[in-house]
Amino acid sequence: MYPVVGEMSSHVHQVEAGETWITPYQRYLADEVLPLEPTEARKIKKNSNKYTMIDGKLFEHGFTHSILVCVSGKQCTRIMAELHEGICSSHIGGRSVSSKAIRARYYWPTMRDDYTRYAQQCKQCQLHADWHNVPWLFHTWGIDIMGLSL
Numbered sequence: 001m002y003p004v005v006g007e008m009s010s011h012v013h014q015v016e017a018g019e020t021w022i023t024p025y026q027r028y029l030a031d032e033v034l035p036l037e038p039t040e041a042r043k044i045k046k047n048s049n050k051y052t053m054i055d056g057k058l059f060e061h062g063f064t065h066s067i068l069v070c071v072s073g074k075q076c077t078r079i080m081a082e083l084h085e086g087i088c089s090s091h092i093g094g095r096s097v098s099s100k101a102i103r104a105r106y107y108w109p110t111m112r113d114d115y116t117r118y119a120q121q122c123k124q125c126q127l128h129a130d131w132h133n134v135p136w137l138f139h140t141w142g143i144d145i146m147g148l149s150l
Contacts, residue, residue: 020072021109022058029053060107068107079106080118094119 024044027033034041052059058070094116
């Protein structure tokens with residue numbers, strides 16, 4: 001149905017729902033607005049020296065690495081998939097992939113745990129994993145404790 005001439009209509013497109021871990025730091029660095037909860041406000045104020053704002057985007061900086069782009073939400077999932085399964089399809093473990101993400105200039109606070117969980121849920125990683133640590137007792141008895149056929 002077409003709008004009637006003279007009628008005004010507007011469309012709202014939501015890019016990302018809700019607040020992310022980035023939002024309080026952006027508010028504090030841009031406008032010096034802290035959360036109302038005292039413990040959260042203290043945490044934001046204490047950790048804000050690790051971050052900087054450039055053109056409205058949050059970046060993390062440190063002594064051992066150059067400036068990193070702070071990401072959240074679906075961006076994290078896309079980056080994890082691209083680095084874990086990517087062009088080379090190396091399917092490396094969580095710690096290695098999180099180091100690879102830092103070298104690719106990305107950062108989010110829970111990256112190591114997220115990558116470890118992502119690698120544990122990857123079907124290809126579980127099928128082709130090195131099973132030298134599986135107890136021989138179960139292997140010799142023929143018990144399928146891992147859900148894989150022997």
